[in-house]
Amino acid sequence: MHSTFFIKGLILTHSRCWDPDSESSYQDLFDKLDTNKDGKVDIAELRAGLTAMGISFRKDKNKDGGLDFNEFSKYLKEHEKKLRLTFKSLDKNNDGCIDASEIQQSLEELGMEITQEEAQTILQSMDIDGSMMVDWNEWRQHFLFNPAHNLNEIIRYWKHTSVLDIGESIAIPDEFTEEEKTSGGWWKQLAAGAMAGAVSRTGTAPLDRVKVFMQVHSSKTNRITLLGGLKQMIKEGGVTSLWRGNGINVIKIAPETAIKFMAYEQFKKLLTPEGEKVQTYQRFMAGSLAGATAQTSIYPMEVMKTRLTLGKTGQYNGMLDCGKKILRTEGMKAFYKGYTPNMIGIIPYAGIDLAVYESLKNAWLSHYAKDTANPGILVLLGCGTISSTCGQLASYPLALLRTRMQAQATLDASDKSTMTGLAKGIMAKEGFFGLYRGILPNFMKVIPAVSISYVVYEYMKTGLGISK
Numbered sequence: 120m121h122s123t124f125f126i127k128g129l130i131l132t133h134s135r136c137w138d139p140d141s142e143s144s145y146q147d148l149f150d151k152l153d154t155n156k157d158g159k160v161d162i163a164e165l166r167a168g169l170t171a172m173g174i175s176f177r178k179d180k181n182k183d184g185g186l187d188f189n190e191f192s193k194y195l196k197e198h199e200k201k202l203r204l205t206f207k208s209l210d211k212n213n214d215g216c217i218d219a220s221e222i223q224q225s226l227e228e229l230g231m232e233i234t235q236e237e238a239q240t241i242l243q244s245m246d247i248d249g250s251m252m253v254d255w256n257e258w259r260q261h262f263l264f265n266p267a268h269n270l271n272e273i274i275r276y277w278k279h280t281s282v283l284d285i286g287e288s289i290a291i292p293d294e295f296t297e298e299e300k301t302s303g304g305w306w307k308q309l310a311a312g313a314m315a316g317a318v319s320r321t322g323t324a325p326l327d328r329v330k331v332f333m334q335v336h337s338s339k340t341n342r343i344t345l346l347g348g349l350k351q352m353i354k355e356g357g358v359t360s361l362w363r364g365n366g367i368n369v370i371k372i373a374p375e376t377a378i379k380f381m382a383y384e385q386f387k388k389l390l391t392p393e394g395e396k397v398q399t400y401q402r403f404m405a406g407s408l409a410g411a412t413a414q415t416s417i418y419p420m421e422v423m424k425t426r427l428t429l430g431k432t433g434q435y436n437g438m439l440d441c442g443k444k445i446l447r448t449e450g451m452k453a454f455y456k457g458y459t460p461n462m463i464g465i466i467p468y469a470g471i472d473l474a475v476y477e478s479l480k481n482a483w484l485s486h487y488a489k490d491t492a493n494p495g496i497l498v499l500l501g502c503g504t505i506s507s508t509c510g511q512l513a514s515y516p517l518a519l520l521r522t523r524m525q526a527q528a529t530l531d532a533s534d535k536s537t538m539t540g541l542a543k544g545i546m547a548k549e550g551f552f553g554l555y556r557g558i559l560p561n562f563m564k565v566i567p568a569v570s571i572s573y574v575v576y577e578y579m580k581t582g583l584g585i586s587k
Contacts, residue, residue: 199259206258216252218242240484305380311579313376317369319571323564324368325349325361330564331428333557334522339549345560356432364428367438371420375413383409403473410465418461419454425525457524460538464517472510476502496573504569511561516542516554 209217209225223238233241245253245261253261320327329348337343343351352360386405391398414421423441435441445453479502511518520538536544545553 202259203255206255216254217258218252237481237484307583307585308580309376309380311576311583311585313372314579315572315576316372316376318575319568320368320372321362321365322571323568324365326560326564327365327368328352328361328363328428330557330560331364331425331522333560334519335429335526337556338553345563348560360432363430364424367420367424367427370438371417371424375417378416379409379413382412403470407465407469410469411462414461414465415458418458421461422454422456422525425522429526456527457521460517460520460524464514464521467517468510468514470510471513472506474506475509476506479505500569500573504565507569508562508565511558511565515558515561519545519554519556 206217209221211221211224219235219238219242222241223233223235226233226238239251242251242253245257247257247260329345329352332348332352333343333345349361356363383405386408387401390401390405419442423438423445426445427435427438427441430441435444480499483498483502520541523541524538542554549556
């Protein structure tokens with residue numbers, strides 16, 4: 120608590136007279152934090168104090184449990200240089216202050232549209248004197264001990280990222296700034312996202328397999344419960360059978376992610392007139408088309424994944440064997456069964472996912488963002504989880520039809536029909552809720568999938584040097 124008191128006392132009270140280039144100013148701050156006067160700031164006490172203020176600080180270079188003055192001074196100098204560059208890039212008219220319109224303009228240049236009210240919310244979180252302008256002192260004070268080094272990192276809090284992999288392949292791809300594209304940082308983030316997706320899907324694979332079983336085989340006359348399905352699969356093929364089909368589900372992440380990203384960039388260029396900014400509807404259209412392109416490219420793998428998931432022990436000897444058998448017995452067209460409902464499902468999923476996410480995030484900011492423009496990771500994870508769930512709710516009947524059509528060769532001849540014929544048949548036999556068979560395990564996997572994705576993504580970012 121002593122460190123919190125001194126940080127607030129020095130920074131909040133004296134920030135305007137603190138010269139960031141002055142060594143004595145750094146020494147004064149260090150002496151205030153060094154409460155036991157041993158020449159080092161205890162890292163546990165410092166972290167506890169900063170955490171109480173909602174900020175993070177992890178810069179103990181020599182890992183000795185404390186910060187000496189050289190470490191402390193070096194961190195502040197390096198960090199302030201980056202903050203100064205960011206401040207100057209925001210200060211469009213070079214008047215030494217940032218206003219709401221400059222924040223709005225800067226975010227638009229980075230591919231993110233916000234309203235004037237949202238820009239003012241960001242501004243107010245940094246505006247100490249109530250002038251509706253942020254000068255250098257206020258900017259430095261707000262971000263000095265925050266690990267966000269530049270505007271790109273700051274606005275990541277405000278963007279809906281598709282890195283939260285819930286096993287569905289129809290989300291709009293993440294967007295990267297020009298700096299990230301030229302520096303090569305984009306591929307590291309894609310790699311981190313792919314690994315997060317792989318671990319997440321593997322962790323929730325048993326629930327995914329039960330979902331597919333319930334989508335295809337469950338009916339009024341043949342009810343399959345969650346526990347009953349799991350027991351049935353373990354009895355038939357052992358515990359390892361719960362992960363049947365997961366291998367191909369993981370393998371298809373990398374090509375799909377890469378194709379989606381490249382297609383997204385190309386569609387944005389095609390849909391946006393030269394020299395103009397990308398509008399929200401153009402971004403949504405480009406994302407949907409990119410998702411459709413990626414899905415078309417890897418769709419045969421989706422069919423094989425469904426067949427492997429539904430397969431009995433010994434039926435297929437891996438992915439290649441599955442592909443050969445489908446090709447030999449059913450021909451090439453079998454690899455695109457269920458393609459139509461899958462493509463149609465992209466629009467409601469992605470549209471509702473984005474709309475709900477933005478609405479929830481903005482609602483939280485308008486009601487609870489009194490002193491910060493950063494909603495915090497728990498709020499954003501919550502918004503992402505709810506928005507993904509709403510997107511699934513809208514597109515689930517199409518996903519069920521897709522899975523049924525992919526599995527048609529394993530069903531009775533009477534069940535083989537077109538998308539509309541299949542939908543009418545399900546509605547006639549089981550009613551409207553027949554289109555939602557298997558949605559319970561699908562919902563159950565959302566929270567663990569999002570949580571695993573986020574944790575693995577953060578570790579991967581650190582490992583690849585994206586965040587330090």
